[in-house]
Amino acid sequence: MSMPMNSVIPEGHISAPTITAWLAVGTYLAGRTWHRRDWLRNHALVGEALAMHTNTRRMRTRPGLTWDTLTSDAGMSRSTMADRLRWYREHGLLTVITTGSTPATRKGNAWGRHDDARGNLAAEYALIVPIAALKELYGPHWDQVLGLYDLPVEADEEVPWPVETIPERPVSAQVGAVGDETRTPTSVVEVGDDSPTSTGDESPTSTTTTGVRVSSPTAPWPRHRTVTGRRDRVAAAQQLRVDDMTLRHVPGRELARLLRPLFDAGATLADAHHAVNVHPVHGQWTHPTVVLGTGRWRDRRQAKRLQALLRARVDAWFGSDGQLVATLPSQVATAGSLPSERREGTP
Numbered sequence: 001m002s003m004p005m006n007s008v009i010p011e012g013h014i015s016a017p018t019i020t021a022w023l024a025v026g027t028y029l030a031g032r033t034w035h036r037r038d039w040l041r042n043h044a045l046v047g048e049a050l051a052m053h054t055n056t057r058r059m060r061t062r063p064g065l066t067w068d069t070l071t072s073d074a075g076m077s078r079s080t081m082a083d084r085l086r087w088y089r090e091h092g093l094l095t096v097i098t099t100g101s102t103p104a105t106r107k108g109n110a111w112g113r114h115d116d117a118r119g120n121l122a123a124e125y126a127l128i129v130p131i132a133a134l135k136e137l138y139g140p141h142w143d144q145v146l147g148l149y150d151l152p153v154e155a156d157e158e159v160p161w162p163v164e165t166i167p168e169r170p171v172s173a174q175v176g177a178v179g180d181e182t183r184t185p186t187s188v189v190e191v192g193d194d195s196p197t198s199t200g201d202e203s204p205t206s207t208t209t210t211g212v213r214v215s216s217p218t219a220p221w222p223r224h225r226t227v228t229g230r231r232d233r234v235a236a237a238q239q240l241r242v243d244d245m246t247l248r249h250v251p252g253r254e255l256a257r258l259l260r261p262l263f264d265a266g267a268t269l270a271d272a273h274h275a276v277n278v279h280p281v282h283g284q285w286t287h288p289t290v291v292l293g294t295g296r297w298r299d300r301r302q303a304k305r306l307q308a309l310l311r312a313r314v315d316a317w318f319g320s321d322g323q324l325v326a327t328l329p330s331q332v333a334t335a336g337s338l339p340s341e342r343r344e345g346t347p
Contacts, residue, residue: 280326
């Protein structure tokens with residue numbers, strides 16, 4: 001029988017508000033110290049494997065989870081899995097509700113003489129987070145932030161992507177507003193100089209309301225065109241900096257480098273913008289200004305934190321095999337148009 005949750009959560013910790021927040025805190029804590037790339041990859045895989053087998057209403061792993069299932073889903077050896085689980089426990093992200101067991105240690109099996117076919121059961125864990133880490137990651141009002149903005153989008157909700165226009169600022173903040181292909185007026189601040197007639201495309205550079213000079217591409221990069229080659233990546237990144245009030249704080253070439261895995265996977269500019277706003281599994285990401293604060297973006301340390309945040313969001317779209325873990329919006333739209341095209345071509 002499982003113990004009550006309140007009795008196992010240590011002081012200074014709370015039950016994870018959401019899976020997204022729990023994964024974000026885990027990534028943040030792992031990023032505070034240096035680790036090899038393969039260590040970080042395995043760390044992320046363990047977190048995703050635990051998330052797959054978690055009751056999200058109670059924030060605890062489901063009873064009956066075996067070591068074989070856990071190691072198979074994460075794609076690693078048992079010793080590596082045990083090492084990463086120990087890291088999660090030591091850093092206040094997991095606490096044991098019920099210890100693991102084997103056929104030889106479970107009651108009713110006559111010390112292993114009877115096989116109950118349940119295998120080696122893993123411990124039942126509660127997903128928790130340190131309050132101090134939440135304050136560092138989400139700010140002093142982390143409770144309000146997570147309650148308002150960090151809830152994942154429900155499956156039956158209609159997400160305004162990629163073609164629906166947004167007539168007003170969305171309730172759940174994004175890195176930047178979704179592009180308005182119909183030129184419908186929105187609450188997005190247009191990029192340009194102080195002249196009321198400027199559109200931001202009349203000169204190679206424009207000064208934004210945040211004081212950041214953004215180099216505009218000579219011609220706007222189409223949001224739904226695939227990006228191939230280094231020159232295209234840089235041009236697409238510059239266009240994204242023009243369109244987005246947060247991403248413009250990342251240098252164009254650095255942004256192109258961060259988004260390269262998406263572009264190499266066939267992503268359009270709109271896909272890349274979507275990927276840094278939406279987790280492939282758990283829904284809407286928290287706005288970077290909520291996570292990092294609105295502070296001095298010209299500060300080198302703050303800029304590096306923003307780049308690290310974007311890198312983590314891009315990495316979340318790829319599995320250990322380097323393949324996308326979810327379809328991109330343009331791929332969904334293309335797949336949806338195929339049947340109609342075939343019907344039109346049928347005599």
